[in-house]
Amino acid sequence: MSDHAHALETSTGLDSRKLAIWTFIGSECMFFATLISNYLVNKGKSLVGPFAHEAWTDPTTGNVMEPIIEIPLVTVGTALLLFSSLFVVLALYGAQKGNRKMLLVWLGATLLCGIFFVGMQVYEFTHFAHKGLTLQRNMFGASFFVLTGFHGTHVTIGVIWLATMFVLAVRRKLPPERSLNLEMAALYWHFVDVVWIVIFPVVYLIR
Amino acid sequence: MTAHAPAPEHAHDHPTPGTYAKIGLVLFVLTALEVGLYEFTFGKSAGTLGHQIEPFFIPLLLLLSAVKFALVAMFYMHLKNDSKMFSGVFVFPLIIATIVIFALVALQAYHWAFARPG
């Protein structure tokens, strides 16, 4: 990434790149707020099942569709994401202190958690589809998959970003002077976690 | 040319890995509480006390989430020890975002309750 041999002094004393990532995160708040609003205003508008928390009997076939939400699976995913935030903070601490081992171990752990989370989402999506919930099936399917799908896309981008940082760290290109690059990736990653902190109760726990 | 604030971005009271780990534990416990609250109110073994709690479920749940949100923002994202500029740039959109969510949900509820034709 761009390396300023002599960092330009700024009006606030803050690094412009860090300010930029926060500004971007602020904007993303509105992106997810709109998706969450969309989910909330469409709650209860499904014409047919399956539903999130209640069973649904198909009036034409008498077929019973079980509630879609499975708390244990998603709780594991939530925990994974939360711990990954802890791990990336530890990795950043290592990077800032010049402790390459700490950086690599914890960044690796973060990546594993992130990859597992994405894997869990993929599994969840295919599992729900098997149970009869698709994008097209009803309003719940549409809102659910678009909201969690875009969140998952953001997680995936975060994984790619952190993996890039990992490769840089392996190649000894992430010394303390360049730790801001990891800090930016970490801020993005925390934001993705924080969005999930909102999505988890709103989608999975609120009936 | 003098800058208006010290150039390095690192904060002064830097949390230790130990602090971070403790926060992580708290986050885990809060998540367990969220799920526990759900099971207590709606779960298969929910009793009468669970039913009585139902009207408070959403506010309690959102409170737990808000605490998690604040912990990650203040400690992991370092807002507590960083320049207030970063907090401002994050919190202001958050306020607008919350207003928009509430406005849309309220408009929807009002429309559904009062303004539908027929």
Place this chain on the structure above:
Amino acid sequence: MATTALDQQHAHAAAHGEKTGLWSWITTVDHKRIGILYGATAFFFFLLGGVEALIIRTQLARADNNFIDPDTYNQLFTMHGTTMIFLAIMPLSSAFFNYLIPLMIGARDVAFPRLNAFSYWVFLLGGLLLNASFLFGAAPDTGWYGYANLTSRQFSPGPNVDFWNMGLQVLGVASLAAAVNFFVTIINLRAPGMTLMRMPVFAWMTLITQVLLLLAFPVIAVALILLMFDRFWGTHFFVPAGGGDPLLWQHFFWIFGHPEVYILILPAFGIVSEVLPVFSRKPLFGYAAMVFSGIFIAFLGFGVWSHHMFATGMGPIPDTFFSLATMLIAIPTGVKIFNWLGTMWFGSLQFKTPMYFAVGFIAMFIIGGLSGVMHAPPPADLQQNDTYFIVAHFHYVMFGGSIFALVAGAYYWWPKMFGRMLDEGLGKVHFWLMLIGFNLTFFPMHFVGLNGMPRRTYTYPKELNLEALNQVETVGSFILGLSFLVFLINIYKTTRKPKNAPADPWNGATLEWAIPSPPQEWNFDQVPTVHGRDPLWELKRQRGGPLPEPPHTSGAGIHLPNPSYWPLVSAFGVASIFVAIMMSPKWGPWGIVAAVALLFFGIYNWLFEKGYSEFRTPSHGGH
């Protein structure tokens, strides 16, 4: 003449390492060049949108006319609106942000020069994507606001809506990237001594506009994404038969759409706030009030959106709330108008061309604001909605407001940007033709609207007795077109003049007038230190007279960012993702995969560009 002005320009540039030629423009990261690119491109789209308007006006000149058929008419008014808003006014404002903000705050460039170039290329590609629809005879035809469920597959089976959707999403990326860039630039790159409350008002309005962009564009991005899912992947977000609600589109759209109109007008407010003081020889009246009213307008602008929806039956409580908020927002706007008048009051008024347009702005914007307040109460709006009364209102604020101000800015800053003064005589002809043409076109619309002429309808019956005024409007629109022809002639005439405009032809107050016209690539030899508002007037006061013409220097020892083509490659990546989505019914997902790969290729090379950390000095001319 032994050497033409162009020869001189080339010699000058070569001596100072600033390259000329197409490749230097394609790889430029210089905010001044990017500003010119934005300005030229936007002006081209403005003329295109103008032609669309003239065809519309020709159709409407007679009752029961069939100059164009209804489908073509729908495409024309949709493209006219979309083009004027997203491809003309917004990027014209960007041209000024780009060129002026670093100069006004005493910086050498924006915070992220390559991101700046990226924003321009994405904008260009988005504009081309939107207009490519014409080549397929399938231009967007559902209005610039794309109301559901007319935009559903069922009622709009062709690709028209998809061109609109994809085009706008591409443009959104450009705007968001630029907003991050300019927000950080203004907050972080101000010259020493330039506190926020000493910044030129144009910089403040720009800052507020970026905040609006950052908060509003994600909302329309989501709305467009939901529409995309409906049209391509079978969801029913806006389809009633599947449980969806077309009204939800309107909410999402206008939560974006209302801040958008402030995005369109705040830069204009900023320009006028710079021009009026200079040509009144008096500081801006009420600086703090101007800043805080701008902030208040932006914040409140998020609370009025459903005044676009009074006719949808939301119910009395939402109606009342949004009506009150809308009336409230007239107050800070009024404050600004009084402050502009206060600036002129007892000033030593210099009626040069920029001043004509600035004063014209005030008058036209007042009219537009008055008609706007007239539709703030729902009962009145129910009479005015969907009629030409509304068309009159928004053209008064957007053309009479934004365009008048942008033209004022063009005449004002032309010498700084191009080293030549636009002709004053032709400028005044432009002004009078534009003022007369504009009012002839849009004032009668108040009347035909209240007399029942509906919007978005390709013709009207003779019995409505609207023809006479419509003919006046059409004549007015052609006079408007003529005024821009005069502007083009002025521009052409001016290019043949020698590049010898002084650094400070107008006795300006802000930092951009302290450096040569046009500025050298690095803007300031030494980053200035600022001690108050209107720094240049302060300097002249201290000297007791005008400043000497600033010398051209070698720029030795100054570090500048290198040119790069990776922003352009990345821009192609972004645009091709949306093209691939549009073609996904035919190409499957593989087009999208390839496009994403292209984007990653562009970004990775951008981030890891070899040798980028080595700044070049101007005399070495870059790589």
